[in-house]
Amino acid sequence: MNRRLLMIAACIALGACALGPDGKPPAMPQPAHYGAKPQADASVTAEGASQRFVAGAAPVPEWWKLYRSDALNVLVDExxxxxxxxxxxxxxxxxAREQLRAQVGSSLLPQIDAGGQATRQRGFGIPQGGPPTVLYNLFVGQIQAQYTFDLFGAARYANASLAAQVDQQAFQLDAARRALAANIVTGAIGAAALHAQIDVTERLVALARDDAHDAERRYALGSASRADMLNAQQNAASLASQLPGLRAQWLATRHALAVLLGRTPDRAPDDLDLASLTVPPDVPVVLPSELLQTRPDIQAADSALKGAAAQVGVATAQLFPSLSISASMGKGGFDWPTALSGAGALWSVGASLSQPLFHGGALLAQRRAAIATYDAAVEQYKQTVLAAFQNVANTLASLETDSEALAFADTASNAARDASSDAAARVRLGAIPPRAARGSEQQYLNARLSTIRASSARMSDTAALFQAMGSPVASAERMSKGGESTIK
Known part of the structure; x- marks a missing residue:
């Protein structure tokens, strides 16, 4: 046991009196780009808009305002x-900050208390010198002070650990705030997209039912087969069966959005007009080296790492001596006049020094546990950084493919719309029957559904990319200084 203590003391002396790791995060790889291939400078043009990926740009604090929708801004603010x-x-x-203030004050400053005592009791008398018991009063009032010297930094390390936990909570709060904003934006976009899909699907169902009625009439006249009539009825029923699922999904999205806003589901907000949202033209792509400072989840992992390092210092400091001093002064006596006079003056002063000798190996085991916890925090930090890189890479890839899919869907939708307009004009001229125009319109509406899905996906993934970039470095530094200022 003594040999182990001497080895630990020697290591501490060689380490410039540092009782624990410095808490600095490990060096992480700095990739040239996030994904398996370099991201493009800009997306393809879709619906007349192209997005530019600005490499090295800083994150945008209130990025949802770039959609240029006052209604969306109101929802996020609410x-x-x-x-x-x-x-x-x-x-x-x-x-947590108040608990930190309490711990700092109690560990770094003396503790001063005032106390008073008034008792009446019967005690044993002097043997063979009077009655066997004596009845007397006792009055005591005094002020006591106590202070423990932080010789080896146990209190300092404990305060640093708690301050790191406070910083971790601050970063987690920022992450929750940004996640809430992103969820509100994606929820509003999703509800608007589902509403538009329901409108289009209802029109498709109406056209299919017109086709079914037309097939029934032609079958009754003998100009259509029974198979044609049944196929038309089946098509109308199949399309109608999609509506309940869409409506359920739309209502669930609206209910979830209402809860995000702090409302009850029956007070869900009205849907936005999907066409009123403007896709942000410029999207920041923070450099991988700077992402470590902008992502609140990485900053939270960094704070957890610093807290674990401080706990190693706490566990190590417990192996060394502890010095405390105490003093008290006051008045006391067996009656009030004596207690209040100069004869009743009481005082004491003393010091105590304690050195752990044998605790059944508990202190060394606690130190080993603290070191293992610190090592785990290091690995968790690495995993958090890698997950953040993956999140950005996946979101960038999704956004690029969203633009490509939207470009193709928009082209197909425009072509189908022109064909539907031409067919309607030919119907008015009597060149083709009305059912041919309905078929052309159905093709356009199906293409329109693809466009709605692709457009909402691009807007939602744009929000996800803004979210993945984190917070500006200045705001992250302000939050991390909250715990430090408390210690100071």
Whole structure:
């Protein structure tokens, strides 16, 4: 046991009196680009708009305003203001900061207390010198002070660990705030897209039913076969069967959006007009080296790493001596006049020094556990960084393919719309029967469904990319200084 303590003390002396790791995050690879292939400078043009990926640009704090929709801005502002989850996280952070202030004050400053005592009791008398018991009063009032010297930094390391936990909660709150904004934006886009799909599908069902009625009339007249009539009826029923699922999905999205806003589901907001949203033309792509400072989840992992390093210092400091001093002064006596006079003056002063000798190996085991926890925090930090790189890479890839899919869908939709217009004109001239125009319109509406899905996917993935970029470095630094300022 003594040999182990001497080895630990020697290592500490050689390490410039550092009782734990420095808490610096490990060096991470700095890829030239996020994905398996370099991202393009801009997406393909779709629906008349192309998005430019600005490499090295800083994250945008209120990125949802780039959609240029006042209604969307109102929803996000309401959610950030009224969300119970966000409010609970904020109150939890306030409580954590107050706990840190309490711990710092109690560990670094002396403790001074005032106390008083008034008792009446019967005790044993002097043997063979009077009655066997004596009845007397005792009055005591004094002020006591105590202070423990932080010789080896146990209190300092404990405060640093708790401050790191406070910073971690602050970064998690920022991550929750940004995630809430992204969920509100994607929820509003999803509800608007589902509403548009329902409108188009209802029109498809109406056209299919017209075809079925027309087939029934032609079958009754003998100009269509029974198979043609049944196929038309089957097509109308199949299309109609899609509507309940779409409506259920649309209502579920609206209900979820209402809860994100802090409302009850019956007060879900009205749907946005998908066409009123403008896809942001410029999207920032933070450099991989800077993403470590902008992503709140990475910053939270960094704070957890610093807290674990400080806990190693706490566990190591517990192996060394502890020095405390105490003092008290006051008045006391067996009656009030004596207690209040100079004869009743009481005082004491003392010091205590303790050195752990044998605790059944508990202190060394706690130190080994703290080191293992720190090593785990290092690996968790690495995994968080890798997951962040993957998140950005996947979102960039999705956004690029969304634009390509939307470009093809938009081209097909425009061609089908022109063909439908031509068919309608020919019907008015009597060149083709009405059912031919309905078939052309159905092709256009099916193409329109693809365009709606691709357009909403591009807008949602744009929001995901803004979210993946994190917060500006300045705001992250302000949050990380919250715990430090408390210690100071």
């Amino acid at each position: 959610g950030l203001r009224a969300s119970p989850n966000l409010a609970a996280a904020d109150k939890g952070l306030v409580a």
